[in-house]
Amino acid sequence: MKEVKQIGISHANRDHFRDVKIRPIDHAIFARIFSYSKPYAFKRNILIVLVLMRAVQLPVLTWMIGAVIDGPIVSKDLRGLTLWIASFILFSLFTQICFHYRSRLSQELGENVIHDIRQDMLKKLISMPMGYFSKTRLGTIISRFSTDTEAVRVGIQSVVFVSLVQFGNMVIAAIMMAYYDMPLFLVVMAVAPVIWAMNRHFRLRLIHAYRQVQESFSRVSASVVESIRGIKVIQGHSREKLNAKLFRELLLDHSGYNIKVTETEAVFLPLLELNSQFFLSALIIIGGWRAIMPDGGITIGTLIQFLFLSNFFFEPIQHLATQYNNALTAMAGAERVFAFLDMKPDWSEKEDTMELETLKGEVEFDNVCFSYKEGKRALDGVSFKASPGQTIALVGQTGGGKTTITNLIAKFYIPDSGRILIDGRDILEIKASSLRKHLGIVLQMNFLFTGTVIENIIVGKPGATEEEAILAVKKLDCLDIIESLPDGFRTKVGENGVGLSLGQRQIICFSRAMLADPTIFILDEATSSIDSVTEQKLQNALAKLVANRTSFIVAHRLSTIRNANLLLVLENGRIVETGTHSQLLEKNGTYAALHKEFTISHEI
Numbered sequence: 001m002k003e004v005k006q007i008g009i010s011h012a013n014r015d016h017f018r019d020v021k022i023r024p025i026d027h028a029i030f031a032r033i034f035s036y037s038k039p040y041a042f043k044r045n046i047l048i049v050l051v052l053m054r055a056v057q058l059p060v061l062t063w064m065i066g067a068v069i070d071g072p073i074v075s076k077d078l079r080g081l082t083l084w085i086a087s088f089i090l091f092s093l094f095t096q097i098c099f100h101y102r103s104r105l106s107q108e109l110g111e112n113v114i115h116d117i118r119q120d121m122l123k124k125l126i127s128m129p130m131g132y133f134s135k136t137r138l139g140t141i142i143s144r145f146s147t148d149t150e151a152v153r154v155g156i157q158s159v160v161f162v163s164l165v166q167f168g169n170m171v172i173a174a175i176m177m178a179y180y181d182m183p184l185f186l187v188v189m190a191v192a193p194v195i196w197a198m199n200r201h202f203r204l205r206l207i208h209a210y211r212q213v214q215e216s217f218s219r220v221s222a223s224v225v226e227s228i229r230g231i232k233v234i235q236g237h238s239r240e241k242l243n244a245k246l247f248r249e250l251l252l253d254h255s256g257y258n259i260k261v262t263e264t265e266a267v268f269l270p271l272l273e274l275n276s277q278f279f280l281s282a283l284i285i286i287g288g289w290r291a292i293m294p295d296g297g298i299t300i301g302t303l304i305q306f307l308f309l310s311n312f313f314f315e316p317i318q319h320l321a322t323q324y325n326n327a328l329t330a331m332a333g334a335e336r337v338f339a340f341l342d343m344k345p346d347w348s349e350k351e352d353t354m355e356l357e358t359l360k361g362e363v364e365f366d367n368v369c370f371s372y373k374e375g376k377r378a379l380d381g382v383s384f385k386a387s388p389g390q391t392i393a394l395v396g397q398t399g400g401g402k403t404t405i406t407n408l409i410a411k412f413y414i415p416d417s418g419r420i421l422i423d424g425r426d427i428l429e430i431k432a433s434s435l436r437k438h439l440g441i442v443l444q445m446n447f448l449f450t451g452t453v454i455e456n457i458i459v460g461k462p463g464a465t466e467e468e469a470i471l472a473v474k475k476l477d478c479l480d481i482i483e484s485l486p487d488g489f490r491t492k493v494g495e496n497g498v499g500l501s502l503g504q505r506q507i508i509c510f511s512r513a514m515l516a517d518p519t520i521f522i523l524d525e526a527t528s529s530i531d532s533v534t535e536q537k538l539q540n541a542l543a544k545l546v547a548n549r550t551s552f553i554v555a556h557r558l559s560t561i562r563n564a565n566l567l568l569v570l571e572n573g574r575i576v577e578t579g580t581h582s583q584l585l586e587k588n589g590t591y592a593a594l595h596k597e598f599t600i601s602h603e604i
Contacts, residue, residue: 029334030160033152036113043109050102051161055168057095059176059312064088066305074301102161110157114149117337121145124341130412131346134372139222144340147217148333155330163323166316173312176305181298184287184306188313191279195272195317202268203324209261210328214336216254223250265325272317283310347414353431359438359519360423361388361550363409368418370404378404380573381418384566388519391551392568393561395594400570402554406522409552411435440518446509448500453482453508454489460512472515477540478507514545521551567591 037044064084072080121144177185227234227243234243287303363386370379379401386392394402407413408420411432420427422435440460448456457469470489473479481504485491493500493508500508513521523542543563545551553561561567562581569577569584569591577584577591584591 029331029338030155032338033113033117033156033334034160036116037109037156039116040109040112043105043112047102047105047109047161050098050105051164052168053098054095054102054165056172057091057098058169059172059309061088061092061095062173062308062312063176063305064091065308066301069304070299070301074299102165106157106161110153113156114153117152118145118149120341121149121337124343127345128343129345129347130407131372132343137222137226139225140218142225143218143221144336147214147221148336151214151329151333152337154326155334159323159327159330163320163327166319166323169312170316173309177309177313180302180305184283184298187282187286188279188310191275194275198268198271198275199321199324202264205264206261206268206325207328209257209264210325211332212257213254213261214329214332216250216257220247220250220254223247261325269321272321279314280307280310283307349432350428352429353434354425354429355431355434356422356438359435361519362386362421362423363520363550363552364419364421364424365405365408366419366421368408368415368420370408370413370415372404372413377573379408379415382570382573382575383418384568384575384578386550386552386566388550389548390565391546391553391561391563392566393564394552394554394568394570395561395591396570396576397594399572401573402570403524404573405568405570406441406524406552406554409520410439410441410522438519439522440513440516440520441522441524442506442509442513443524446502446505448493448505448508451493452489453485453491453493456493456508457489457511457515460514460516464515469511469515473511476507476510476514478511481507482511519549521546521549521553523551524554569594 034044064087068081068084068088071077072084125141174185174188177188223246227247234240283306287298287306290298291300291303365382365384368379368382369377371377382401382405384392394405396402404413408415408427411427411430414428422430427435449459454466454469457472458464458466460472461468466489470479473482482489485500485504491499513523553564555561564581567577567579567581567584568575569589571590577587577589579587579591585595
């Protein structure tokens with residue numbers, strides 16, 4: 001028997017997350033990151049000045065130590081020594097003040113930039129068509145907003161400015177060493193090719209390793225989110241051990257990549273330090289020999305300066321190596337963030353789409369075809385016309401295309417071919433946000449936001465007053481149900497309606513739709529989770545709601561659509577029957593069979 005693959009995010013489908021090609025550091029990426037600093041140009045420019053000052057200050061402090069030794073200490077000038085020490089202390093204090101504001105401003109600038117990037121990401125996310133959310137894992141989206149943007153934050157706050165300071169220290173130290181003694185400086189420069197070769201060798205290994213760490217963590221995040229969303233299924237089918245095993249594999253995978261990074265760094269950094277120690281030994285031997293020789297051309301003070309300056313030349317190399325690793329992480333995060341921001345949606349609105357001020361509610365499908373996936377049509381040549389004020393019922397087996405029709409009316413998707421006309425205008429020429437202002441939508445999954453009941457009702461009409469929201473509930477004749485909640489309209493609603501029954505959640509969604517007072521109603525499985533008593537109350541309210549409004553009702557419970565003006569029976573994406581309830585029963589076709597099946601199941 002063929003083995004069935006266990007559901008879960010495993011090594012086998014890791015490629016799903018590899019949406020960015022591996023490549024070395026691209027300075028254009030960092031340039032794009034810092035383009036977000038334009039609104040904060042004054043802060044950024046002050047920060048750059050402080051960075052430049054900080055790059056000079058530390059080597060200057062080292063120079064002052066050598067100057068004190070060769071000057072007042074050698075000449076035994078107590079007054080001069082006092083002045084030098086006072087100058088050294090004052091300059092050290094000034095250096096620390098610069099360091100404080102350099103650190104503070106870099107943190108603030110990083111926070112400002114990440115704030116704006118996340119704002120752009122959210123704007124992009126909520127503007128994406130529904131197709132994106134059906135194809136993308138929630139954990140992957142969350143990873144973009146959390147892990148990847150935090151990596152970018154490190155790139156701004158630490159990598160760039162710390163690297164500039166360290167690189168500046170190296171340059172200033174090199175200039176001062178070359179000025180004081182060129183032969184000893186040439187000893188320093190002899191080490192440069194070795195460092196360059198080491199850096200080149202380990203750089204490529206770390207590029208791959210850091211990107212693998214990022215990708216594996218995305219898989220871990222996606223697994224956690226999937227487990228939370230499917231916790232009832234996991235516990236209901238006793239999959240705790242199996243899911244724990246799959247998650248353990250992901251953690252081992254992620255840990256393996258982290259260990260690979262650590263192993264590479266554990267070789268790279270000690271090699272850099274060992275190289276520095278060999279150099280210092282050579283510097284002491286050559287410089288010390290010259291200092292003790294009568295005609296060596298170098299003083300003890302200069303040698304001490306050289307030792308300190310060489311430290312400022314080599315110590316930044318280790319810091320730069322660390323920052324380089326951070327830069328790789330920031331680079332991987334930035335690539336993913338900008339790949340998301342640059343992502344082209346499956347479809348986008350035309351620039352000249354029109355705003356709808358008023359809407360009569362006429363809806364027409366003209367030979368509409370649509371596919372969620374290429375090669376498999378969800379709708380195939382669907383045509384019908386709904387006049388203003390009509391109630392259209394969509395019935396049929398699951399997967400027939402009922403919800404797809406409502407998705408197209410709301411312009412969540414656009415047809416592959418054919419036309420959808422709203423009041424005689426092609427839906428492609430109408431701005432989606434403008435159209436949806438005239439729609440009232442109650443979906444099968446009655447989503448509620450964290451907040452209070454009253455706040456969730458007002459979602460249907462932003463800016464509405466509490467009095468208007470309460471009036472909408474009264475029109476539904478469901479005020480008693482809301483008031484029976486622990487705190488009435490002030491009852492706290494948990495994430496996605498936790499704490500409320502399915503019927504109570506549905507009533508809140510109906511109240512939300514009533515408050516919107518739309519021209520077109522879309523009710524998708526609107527009463528599937530409501531008990532018979534509550535359903536009867538809502539049926540009476542719905543009769544008032546649909547009066548003089550175009551309504552599209554999707555329901556398996558055929559009792560909810562007996563009074564519809566027109567029933568469309570769908571099967572495999574096609575309309576196979578049309579007519580009223582009584583007309584379709586007389587035809588004794590598909591609808592009659594569905595009705596018979598429904599009646600028998602409810603009698604049982």
